[in-house]
Amino acid sequence: MKNNVRSLRSYLMQRLLISLYLLWLVSTVVGYFATINYANQPYDLVLLQRANAVAAELKLGSGHEELDVVPFLPDGSDLGMPDRVVYTVTDSEGIKLAGNGNTLRPLSYRRDRPGPLFSNGEREGQKTRMVSLTFSSNGKILQLHVSETTQQRQALIRGILANIVIPELLLTLIALAVVWYGLKQGLRPLEQLRHEVLNRKRDDLRQLDGDEAPAEVRPLIDAVNDLLERLKRVMAAQQRFVADAAHQLRTPLAGLKTQSELALRSNEPQQKQHAIEYIHTSTEHGIRLVNQLLALARNEPGGQNADNFTALNLTKLAQEGTLHWLPMAQEKNIDLGYEGASATVTVQGDTNSLLEMLNNLIDNAIRYTAPGGLITVGVSTTPQGAELSVEDNGTGIEPQHRERVFERFYRILGSGQSGSGLGLAIVAEVAKRHNAELKLDAGSGGTGTRISIFFPRH
Ligand SMILES: Nc1ncnc2c1ncn2[C@@H]1O[C@H](COP(=O)(O)OP(=O)(O)OP(=O)(O)O)[C@@H](O)[C@H]1O
Ligand SMILES: [Mg+2]
Known part of the structure; x- marks a missing residue:
């Protein structure tokens, strides 16, 4: 038997494992980015509201700005709000006019940009999210940048991801287990057939019962059954042949026995002569028959003369x-x-x-x-x-x-x-x-x- 015989089950499992792993990977990556996107939206809204509140307190854009007012913003000490929020007011050149942060203007910030701009950044080793707003006051441009650390956002993302990835992983494992078990069950009839064939007596050429076997292996079972049928016919023919040959040989041999007994018993030379002549003819017939049987055997498929053409x-x-x-x-x-x-x-x-x-x-x-x-x-x-x-x-x-x-x-x-x-x-x-x-x-x-x-x- 070849050594690299491939088990159908392990082949299918291998394929399935790879595809499920890829599926899991892709859905995790896609899920990760979708989660970040969706988790950011409500937090961005809150950040924008904070920025608007700061702008209102400082009266930005009113022409009577009160830049020395210090608005209240979470400093991260509150357990319910672990993120620290800071603000900075700059002029159009990015020079700081007020604020408790030294937040730099985002690179993509455009002077004439009317709406709020959200951007990601980093402060003191912590990831931050910032919203920037523009106000014009007495022909001057003022910019407000409010930035917060992202611990709450991260916690939410981690929570959502854990709720996607872990169930998906579990589902994958369950799918693998179900398929493994299904394959084992599906291939069971084949295993039974194997046992049946192995335990058969050597002359048991009954047809294999493939009713339980999967449809895919039915053609194979049918082909084996066909072969068994042919073998049966060949064996029957061979048995008939041996019986016929034995029968044919018995006639000259029986004649030989009778005539030789007669020759031994008889005292009459003529009778002896007759018996010996009969013995001679019978022997010739026997020899011819044996030679013919040998000739048949020699010329049969697989006979000893097979290849000397x-x-x-x-x-x-x-x-x-x-x-x-x-x-x-x-x-x-x-x-x-x-x-x-x-x-x-x-x-x-x-x-x-x-x-x-x-x-x-x-x-x-x-x-x-x-x-x-x-x-x-x-x-x-x-x-x-x-x-x-x-x-x-x-x-x-x-x-x-x-x-x-x-x-x-x-x-x-x-x-x-x-x-x-x-x-x-x-x-x-x-x-x-x-x-x-x-x-x-x-x-x-x-x-x-x-x-x-x-x-x-x-
Ligand atoms: N040339 C022939 N003319 C007429 N009948 C023939 C001829 N050759 C064969 N047969 C017939 O076919 C039968 C089968 O022939 P086959 O040679 O197989 O066996 P056989 O001659 O009877 O016995 P053996 O095994 O001694 O040859 C013969 O019994 C004979 O009746
Ligand atoms: Mg003949």
């Missing part, structure tokens, strides 16, 4: 294969011959497997063709690649059997020939392994059989 000359292979069967054909008075390309036709393949295939095809052709018949082996090139064919004018295969003769152990009864029904199954496996297409037709003129294998071009 080479470029080979199909013409030569067909000609030599035909030559090998000439004596058997002659014995039955059958005209066996090669007709087709004489030049090299190259295909990618496994020589032994292809010979096995050809042998089974020629063996069938000789077996199921009456004496005096004709068998033609041929190789030709086609637009798609190459074709190898074996054609006879024998009994032929009825259309309804043409699909099934390639199944293992399938035989058409009444041919009068012995066999186990594996020959064409081997042909089919070899063709499949070579990505070749297999075709079964009647021979030319509608009699007999023609089996062609079309090899792809490489």
Whole structure:
């Protein structure tokens, strides 16, 4: 298993954690500035009222200013009003005329500015908020600056922020907990499935029950179920195959036992001879069957010959294969011959497997063709690649059997020939392994059989 397997849960949690953290950060920053803005408004109003009251006491703008009057302003000693308020009256050049503070005119202050101007500043290490007003008196400009420390404002801002940030933080934590728990619950059916699969017996190929699983993993469960179904079919076919093979082997072995017992018991030379001949034939059948089973196993997907493909000359292979069967054909008075390309036709393949295939095809052709018949082996090139064919004018295969003769152990009864029904199954496996297409037709003129294998071009 790969080491960097990612847990879906931790992946989602990670993403969620980052987004919630960002959300919390942004809302805190936005909240902070909004709070400052809103907290300032009522305090600014009070500060302005104070400034107006100071202006009224000093009679600023009336032409009869009383600059030596000292108005009462909070000095920070009152518990209910911890901020200290100071005032300064200056002329238009910023020269101080009266007041208990030495508040400087704010830089942005304009001489002709009619309304009040609020500004932030600092005095003796403390943050301050100041309002500046302009009065004109007898053609002169007077400015009043009233400034206060901001402890009350700060306290209010801190209070509001605490009421925003802490609940938000708590909400974030609750959201995380809810999602974590939800994911755990949501993924529980998968965990159950995992346990179920782990605890299954090795031959238990029942479908997985994905009813409880989240919709997102249903396709995966369906795919696994599909695979299980196919496995089931393959296993059933394999079991059938083993049973059939055992059954097929039992017949020659049982015959061997009976005949060998007979040979041992009998004193008559002729009977002994007969039994030994039978033993010989049975052994041959047994050997052929075992060889066919081995050929099937070799050519199955994942078999031992899987990868030894080479470029080979199909013409030569067909000609030599035909030559090998000439004596058997002659014995039955059958005209066996090669007709087709004489030049090299190259295909990618496994020589032994292809010979096995050809042998089974020629063996069938000789077996199921009456004496005096004709068998033609041929190789030709086609637009798609190459074709190898074996054609006879024998009994032929009825259309309804043409699909099934390639199944293992399938035989058409009444041919009068012995066999186990594996020959064409081997042909089919070899063709499949070579990505070749297999075709079964009647021979030319509608009699007999023609089996062609079309090899792809490489
Ligand atoms: N050339 C042919 N002409 C007529 N019938 C054929 C031909 N080739 C195959 N068949 C039919 O198809 C069936 C299946 O053939 P297959 O080669 O698989 O098995 P088999 O010849 O019966 O046994 P074996 O395993 O010994 O080859 C045969 O029983 C036969 O009836
Ligand atoms: Mg056969």
